[in-house]
Amino acid sequence: METQSESLAEIEAATLNHYNQNAKSYWQGTKEHDVSQNYAAFLGALPQDEALDILDLGCGPGRDVFYFKSLGHRPVGLDGSEVFCRMARAYSGCRILQQSMLSLDLQALSFDGIFANASLFHVPSRELPRVLNELYAALRPAGILFISNPRGSGEGWSGQRYGHFMEIDNSREFLANAQFEMLDHYYRPPGKPRHEQPWLAITARKLR
Numbered sequence: 001m002e003t004q005s006e007s008l009a010e011i012e013a014a015t016l017n018h019y020n021q022n023a024k025s026y027w028q029g030t031k032e033h034d035v036s037q038n039y040a041a042f043l044g045a046l047p048q049d050e051a052l053d054i055l056d057l058g059c060g061p062g063r064d065v066f067y068f069k070s071l072g073h074r075p076v077g078l079d080g081s082e083v084f085c086r087m088a089r090a091y092s093g094c095r096i097l098q099q100s101m102l103s104l105d106l107q108a109l110s111f112d113g114i115f116a117n118a119s120l121f122h123v124p125s126r127e128l129p130r131v132l133n134e135l136y137a138a139l140r141p142a143g144i145l146f147i148s149n150p151r152g153s154g155e156g157w158s159g160q161r162y163g164h165f166m167e168i169d170n171s172r173e174f175l176a177n178a179q180f181e182m183l184d185h186y187y188r189p190p191g192k193p194r195h196e197q198p199w200l201a202i203t204a205r206k207l208r
Contacts, residue, residue, distance in 0.1 A: 008127065011162045012102055015122055016080045018160035019060075023083040027061040035117065035148075037190060039067065041203050042115050042146035045183055052112040055138065058119020059096065062088030068115075069094055076111075078104075101131055106138040113144040121149035125164050132178035136206055143206045145180060147171070148188070151200035171202055180204040 046052055052073045056065040059077030061084055068075035069092055077088045080100040088096045099105060101123055114135055123131050135145060152165030166174070172182055182204045187197035 008102055008124065011124060012080070012100055015161050016100070019081040020083045023061065023081065023087060027087065030060070031063055033063075035064070037186070037188065038115075038117055038146065038148055038201055039064075041184065041186070041201060042113060042144065043071075045144045045146075045203050045205065046113050053110060055106070055111045055114045057114055057116040057135070058101065058122075059088050060084050062091040062094070062096070064115060064117060065094045065096070066092040102127055104131065104134045104138075106134060108137050109140050111138055111143060112140055113146070114139060115146050117146070117148045118150075120147055121163050121165060122161065123164060124162065125155055128164065128174055129177060132174060132180070136178050136180065139206045141206065141208070144183075145175075145204045145206070146202070147204070148199055148201040150198050151187070152198075166200075168200060168202075171200065175202070175204050179207045181207050 054068050054073050054075040056068065056075055056077045059065045059079050062077060065075045065077040065088060075094055077092065077094055077096040078099050079085050079088065079096070080098065082098060085096045085098045088094070101119065139145065150163070150165060151167055153167060155164035168185055175182055182202060185200065185202045187194060188199035188201060189197060
């Protein structure tokens, strides 16, 4: 479990160091993942037939930002890993911001949608309200936030990575406090019994 004695800097540095050191193997292991269900849920909640400004939060090596660009959108990637940022720029040709999710510097009202696939669960619970408020501010009115995280309860270290795991009720509470309306949720991978679905995906809309 998380303790207050663990500084945010220590949590962030260890997690990012893990990704920097394992970037190539991470890319090989995830580039062929079928995330079409997540793409459909996210894009289906956004305006159709127009180019959108999308933030891929925790973009990793660039798989998803590349996909959004291929559809004619204007995606921007963001990751705290220096190595991931270099890989994503080379792979996608998109603008990639090297920023930690604990130290975001985003322009207000600049995105129609934020795609946070397997990234926000690295934010410690004590910082998650602030981070969600910053994402809220970066979205335009009625903007969409998509989240997909491994589900569970509690938080702490899994090897060199820090994770904060939530089920649907906890997730709904955090989102409601940040003035997001939950539109839909589902568990992944599809077609499996619940105990074989470790991922929780949520589509939410900015209120006001």
